Amino acid sequence: MDLPPITNGFELVYQKPQTLTETPMHYCPGCGHGVVHRVLMEVIDEMGLQDRTIGVAPVGCSVFAYEYMNIDVQEAAHGRASAVATGIKRVLPDRVVFSYQGDGDLAAIGTAETIHTVNRGENILMLFINNGVYGMTGGQMAPTTLLGMKTTTSPYGRETSLAGYPLKITELLAQLPGSYYVTRQAAHTAAAVRKLKKAVQLSLQYQLLNKGTCFIEVVSNCPSGWKMTPTESNKWLEANMFPIYPLGDLKTPAQPMN
Amino acid sequence: MTNKVMPTLDKTEVRLMKGNEALAEAALRAGMQAYFGYPITPQSEVIEYLMAEQPKHKNCVVLQAESEVAAINMVFGASGAGARVMISSSGPGISLMQEGISYMASAQLPCLIVNVQRGGPGLGTIQPSQGDYFQATKGGGHGDYRLIVLAPGSVQEMADFVFEGFRLAEKYRTPALILTDGALGQMMEKVSLPPLGSLPYPDTPWATMGKKPGEKRHIITSLFMQPEEMEEVNMTLQKKYRLIEETEVRYEEFGVDDADVLLVAFGLVARICQKAMQQARARGLKVGLLRPITLFPFPEKRIAELSARVASVLTVEMNAGQMLEDVRLAVEGRCPVHFKGRMGGMIPSPDEVLEAIEAIAEKHNVELQR
Numbered sequence: 001m002d003l004p005p006i007t008n009g010f011e012l013v014y015q016k017p018q019t020l021t022e023t024p025m026h027y028c029p030g031c032g033h034g035v036v037h038r039v040l041m042e043v044i045d046e047m048g049l050q051d052r053t054i055g056v057a058p059v060g061c062s063v064f065a066y067e068y069m070n071i072d073v074q075e076a077a078h079g080r081a082s083a084v085a086t087g088i089k090r091v092l093p094d095r096v097v098f099s100y101q102g103d104g105d106l107a108a109i110g111t112a113e114t115i116h117t118v119n120r121g122e123n124i125l126m127l128f129i130n131n132g133v134y135g136m137t138g139g140q141m142a143p144t145t146l147l148g149m150k151t152t153t154s155p156y157g158r159e160t161s162l163a164g165y166p167l168k169i170t171e172l173l174a175q176l177p178g179s180y181y182v183t184r185q186a187a188h189t190a191a192a193v194r195k196l197k198k199a200v201q202l203s204l205q206y207q208l209l210n211k212g213t214c215f216i217e218v219v220s221n222c223p224s225g226w227k228m229t230p231t232e233s234n235k236w237l238e239a240n241m242f243p244i245y246p247l248g249d250l251k252t253p254a255q256p257m258n
Numbered sequence: 259m260t261n262k263v264m265p266t267l268d269k270t271e272v273r274l275m276k277g278n279e280a281l282a283e284a285a286l287r288a289g290m291q292a293y294f295g296y297p298i299t300p301q302s303e304v305i306e307y308l309m310a311e312q313p314k315h316k317n318c319v320v321l322q323a324e325s326e327v328a329a330i331n332m333v334f335g336a337s338g339a340g341a342r343v344m345i346s347s348s349g350p351g352i353s354l355m356q357e358g359i360s361y362m363a364s365a366q367l368p369c370l371i372v373n374v375q376r377g378g379p380g381l382g383t384i385q386p387s388q389g390d391y392f393q394a395t396k397g398g399g400h401g402d403y404r405l406i407v408l409a410p411g412s413v414q415e416m417a418d419f420v421f422e423g424f425r426l427a428e429k430y431r432t433p434a435l436i437l438t439d440g441a442l443g444q445m446m447e448k449v450s451l452p453p454l455g456s457l458p459y460p461d462t463p464w465a466t467m468g469k470k471p472g473e474k475r476h477i478i479t480s481l482f483m484q485p486e487e488m489e490e491v492n493m494t495l496q497k498k499y500r501l502i503e504e505t506e507v508r509y510e511e512f513g514v515d516d517a518d519v520l521l522v523a524f525g526l527v528a529r530i531c532q533k534a535m536q537q538a539r540a541r542g543l544k545v546g547l548l549r550p551i552t553l554f555p556f557p558e559k560r561i562a563e564l565s566a567r568v569a570s571v572l573t574v575e576m577n578a579g580q581m582l583e584d585v586r587l588a589v590e591g592r593c594p595v596h597f598k599g600r601m602g603g604m605i606p607s608p609d610e611v612l613e614a615i616e617a618i619a620e621k622h623n624v625e626l627q628r
Contacts, residue, residue: 083332088466090292091343095467
């Protein structure tokens, strides 16, 4: 029996962008990755950049980002996404290039590559998903794990004498002359998603104008790693993560730090 | 007899150059599109030369990375985007690159890696060595993979093997490595060079250059989560390595037809052995020399053939005996295999090699008299 399309009699106002594939995402219920993938791909679709965009996927939960993004993608070694993106952008300067990394990837093992990519002012977008935990390997402590926060490798809570402090790498990167636009966003509410989308749009516009590195941190949740329901994790995000990682622009063309 | 199958390059210019500079100049003339590197003795002239010459080659990116780790991953990105890319370093730096090299072998990305070897292990010394033979020919990084390994023996070959390295890497979509040493990198010799544009670019329909409308997207990855799929990838790689072993073996030999003692040596040491061989022949000792040019694929068939005819094999290396293992595997007990090596940056002299030859000859005489 052929069913009529569900949109019959209705006006189609919102649909999946063709820059996302049909592959069902493997992310846990409530995870922010799917939303960020969608926002990024929606902007690439709306700006007509699908045929000239190359993404770089990390090692972490979003290791399979290329299964969902209907664009050319390279899968990098752990921590090296921005070095791979540098290699691509330097030989194809007229393409749009972005890297997509989590906190362990970008702010622990890949710290040197992160800092030097931004310091060279590589003309790329670096997307940084910070949920304070290594999700894929099962919830270990990340450089951005909050003090007192329990993970599988900080079972009694992160403590400074052993593990130091939450690394605010975005603040650090904003100090570098090579960064052009540095912002911290979220993806857990409709309002946050709208702001994130604007940040992605600006970043890609700046990239088309060869302005330098654009860096977006998305402070996100990890219901599985935090051992919470999605709703609880979003409340915990607001109550605990945002005070340490406050949302907003750290550096804009109108308000450069340097 | 030689099996030095190389495409003939039309050489148009003769210059006096250091090995490292000849290699760098050859890379530019071979149409290299990107170079990523990090300074380390004894190969820093490569990046210095390229930086100085880059303004004449606007289509070539030359970038000093923050580490060898970053550099090899930049090579990954640029190669995945379809560019002809080279990277160079020495021992410790090559060790840092191993993860990236393994990823490139798995993702089937071509590139040319140059190891101007220094004495090790550890921080070691900046003097020449062949101590990275195992690392170069047995994989080096994690997983089942091989690199195509070329061993130049002169400044001329430092230049020539750049063309050959790019050509083979691109033909088989796999990283190729030039395994040379600090002496060849630093010494000056006459070198003939072909003009720019001597090496045509291959088609790279697999590269990530932006998904064309109506076409499938391109993914460069070394991640294959399903073991069945990962085994398929491994079988593809192994098939490629077998094909390379069948078609790309190169070596050079001198005086093997009547030889009682066969010397086996590569790179700089092969030149030392040539001198020792001349001295030995002047004293009436029948000595031949086989110089493997490709270390992978290794000329094992030819060594096996010759080992059935000679009384002894003497392998000479600047290490503790690494190629020695491959020579023994090829000889399969048909004759004794001896070894003469110097380590830690020491270079064996022709006299030392001659002494080793004479000791072997002496032993043969004693055995013959019995």
